[in-house]
Amino acid sequence: xxxxxxxxxxxxxxxxxxxxxxxxxxLIQAAVEDAGAQMxxxxxxxxxxxxxxILDYIPEGVTLLPNTSGARNAEEAVRIARLSRACGCGDxxxxxxMRDTKYLLPDNYETAKATEILAxxxxxxxxxxxxxxxxxxxxxxxxxxxxxxxGAPIGSNKGLCSKEFIQILIDEIDLPIIVDAGIxxxxxxxxxxxxxxAAVMAxxxxxxxxxxPAMARAFKQAIExxxxxxxxxxxxxxxxxASASSPLTxxxxx
Amino acid sequence: MITQKTNHMEYQENxxxxxxxxxxxxxxxxxxxxxxxxxxxxxxxxxxxDVLHPEDFAALLSVAAxxxxxxxxxxxxEETRKHFGNSxxxxxxxxIANYCENYCIYCGFNCHNKIHRAKLNAxxxxxxxxxxxxxxxxxxxxxxxxxxxxxxxxxxxxxxKIAKKYFKVIGLEVYPMDSKDYAYLHSCGADFxxxxxxTYNPDKYKDLHLGGRKRIFPxxxxxxxxxxxxxxxGVGFAALxxxxxxxxxxxxxxxxxxxxxxKYPQGEIAFSCPRLRPIINNEEINPRDVHExxxxxxxxxxxxxxxxxxxxxSSREGSRxxxxxxxxxxxxxxxxxxxxxxxxxxxxxxxxxxxxxxxxRTVEEIREMIVRQGMQPVxxxxxxV
Numbered sequence: 001x002x003x004x005x006x007x008x009x010x011x012x013x014x015x016x017x018x019x020x021x022x023x024x025x026x027l028i029q030a031a032v033e034d035a036g037a038q039m040x041x042x043x044x045x046x047x048x049x050x051x052x053x054i055l056d057y058i059p060e061g062v063t064l065l066p067n068t069s070g071a072r073n074a075e076e077a078v079r080i081a082r083l084s085r086a087c088g089c090g091d092x093x094x095x096x097x098m099r100d101t102k103y104l105l106p107d108n109y110e111t112a113k114a115t116e117i118l119a120x121x122x123x124x125x126x127x128x129x130x131x132x133x134x135x136x137x138x139x140x141x142x143x144x145x146x147x148x149x150x151g152a153p154i155g156s157n158k159g160l161c162s163k164e165f166i167q168i169l170i171d172e173i174d175l176p177i178i179v180d181a182g183i184x185x186x187x188x189x190x191x192x193x194x195x196x197x198a199a200v201m202a203x204x205x206x207x208x209x210x211x212x213p214a215m216a217r218a219f220k221q222a223i224e225x226x227x228x229x230x231x232x233x234x235x236x237x238x239x240x241x242a243s244a245s246s247p248l249t250x251x252x253x254x
Numbered sequence: 255m256i257t258q259k260t261n262h263m264e265y266q267e268n269x270x271x272x273x274x275x276x277x278x279x280x281x282x283x284x285x286x287x288x289x290x291x292x293x294x295x296x297x298x299x300x301x302x303x304d305v306l307h308p309e310d311f312a313a314l315l316s317v318a319a320x321x322x323x324x325x326x327x328x329x330x331x332e333e334t335r336k337h338f339g340n341s342x343x344x345x346x347x348x349x350i351a352n353y354c355e356n357y358c359i360y361c362g363f364n365c366h367n368k369i370h371r372a373k374l375n376a377x378x379x380x381x382x383x384x385x386x387x388x389x390x391x392x393x394x395x396x397x398x399x400x401x402x403x404x405x406x407x408x409x410x411x412x413x414x415k416i417a418k419k420y421f422k423v424i425g426l427e428v429y430p431m432d433s434k435d436y437a438y439l440h441s442c443g444a445d446f447x448x449x450x451x452x453t454y455n456p457d458k459y460k461d462l463h464l465g466g467r468k469r470i471f472p473x474x475x476x477x478x479x480x481x482x483x484x485x486x487x488g489v490g491f492a493a494l495x496x497x498x499x500x501x502x503x504x505x506x507x508x509x510x511x512x513x514x515x516x517k518y519p520q521g522e523i524a525f526s527c528p529r530l531r532p533i534i535n536n537e538e539i540n541p542r543d544v545h546e547x548x549x550x551x552x553x554x555x556x557x558x559x560x561x562x563x564x565x566x567x568s569s570r571e572g573s574r575x576x577x578x579x580x581x582x583x584x585x586x587x588x589x590x591x592x593x594x595x596x597x598x599x600x601x602x603x604x605x606x607x608x609x610x611x612x613x614x615r616t617v618e619e620i621r622e623m624i625v626r627q628g629m630q631p632v633x634x635x636x637x638x639v
Contacts, residue, residue, distance in 0.1 A: 023339050101520065102515060
């Protein structure tokens with residue numbers, strides 16, 4: 001059986017969402033192909049440039065995931081999303097709202113407000129968020145089609161710093177959980193997939209690699225490996241050492 | 255009338271006062287920073303940190319750090335790549351007027367300097383902007399001399415409205431004003447404000463700024479806060495390196511930006527790194543104690559202290575330095591620069607330049623250079639909301 005997943009009514013086989021920022025436009029096509037990505041994010045603020053249009057470099061057939069970067073509150077995110085749809089970037093939107101230029105941490109409260117407005121307008125909203133269970137439930141209730149918790153601050157390449165909390169979202173939220181931001185290495189992407197994430201999104205890790213297409217390929221393989229491991233049911237991992245020599249329950253036999 | 259006799263530390267009438275402790279904090283940090291007091295160990299420790307604190311920033315600006323330039327550059331490059339990838343933003347400054355009411359003894363625009371003064375009218379501004387837009391640029395920095403009389407807020411506002419037709423990003427480098435004025439200019443399309451403090455040493459400042467509103471040190475220092483309160487998205491900071499001890503001034507500049515970011519976490523932060531340049535009619539203004547290695551040290555220290563901040567490299571610097579610094583730490587570069595008044599569309603500029611530029615390459619030449627350096631020229635990564 002084919003292992004697919006859905007965002008709204010849209011079905012995908014690839015579980016790798018690729019970012020398009022931070023590297024030269026001509027490399028985007030190669031990265032998309034090597035990553036086997038079916039969905040690519042782009043900052044609408046970049047797509048607004050007159051001269052070199054990032055859209056010209058994204059291969060046909062790939063689903064665009066425009067983001068609202070630059071928005072500092074719900075109202076600005078809504079305006080950017082509407083502009084994005086008006087520009088022909090489709091109905092998907094990744095809501096990103098940051099009120100902090102230092103760590104670029106998402107504002108969950110404003111994000112829930114924007115998600116609610118945009119979902120009502122028919123957008124397929126994929127909110128970028130700090131992994132908090134209550135906020136994730138709010139996003140689900142607001143009509144999000146997925147939830148995108150961060151592994152670590154954007155661009156930090158620090159991996160799954162918020163692992164335990166992402167696991168809670170995977171266990172409790174009935175929407176695809178896509179780990180976004182902070183993933184620095186293929187092994188970390190693999191780990192997120194082993195945990196049961198529906199997909200992984202990465203940008204900086206690939207954009208800053210020595211060989212961009214090769215790194216895109218490495219991520220693809222890692223994500224597939226992690227997914228296969230998850231589906232196979234991970235074996236038991238002994239975290240607290242081997243069994244004790246005199247069992248605590250030995251008294252029952254006496 | 256503000257003259258040499260006016261107390262430079264006292265606000266004048268018609269100057270908005272913001273409730274802020276930042277100036278005192280910056281001045282006391284500058285006061286206690288001793289560039290000689292750091293050891294090689296302090297520098298190495300700072301270079302190993304993930305998030306730098308003010309003490310680490312101080313160590314990187316110290317004399318001891320001058321022998322660690324290579325390591326600083328490598329770490330700076332790493333951070334720049336993480337936060338900006340290989341993007342390099344391009345822009346050009348447009349001087350729309352050079353009337354000035356200030357008397358700053360090191361500046362070519364000062365009110366006692368006998369230069370050709372001019373001010374572009376709306377039609378001329380439009381012509382200049384058309385010529386600039388035709389080069390492919392999408393970001394413009396509007397500049398005036400500091401004369402609220404000759405280039406008032408509504409004049410600057412009109413220039414912003416015209417700019418909005420041709421450009422995606424509009425920055426301002428004009429005289430400091432009140433937050434209501436910034437709110438108005440934001441409504442006209444501007445979203446970035448840069449003001450150079452020149453020097454953060456109040457005593458030196460007093461001796462260099464002999465007249466005009468600029469003499470009032472606290473009003474100038476609190477400009478970024480007023481701009482952010484007015485709804486401006488990003489603010490730029492700079493000391494004119496070479497006016498006073500450049501290490502102390504660079505430290506104060508970084509501390510100023512750091513404290514403003516803490517108070518206004520949504521504000522985007524940028525640094526400019528000007529060194530004094532020769533000016534018309536004053537051959538003595540040509541200090542040489544901030545050489546390229548010192549400038550590099552300052553830029554790398556800014557980058558490591560605030561890895562997310564934009565850093566602009568102006569055409570005051572030569573091509574050799576500019577071509578390399580964009581691969582290390584700078585994120586924005588000017589191109590096709592003409593610092594006279596009206597020089598983009600006319601053969602003969604109407605008004606004289608503020609200073610001499612070093613890198614006169616065209617937009618196309620800079621664009622090609624950026625690509626040659628393995629970087630990516632970006633015309634706009636911004637949306638006005």
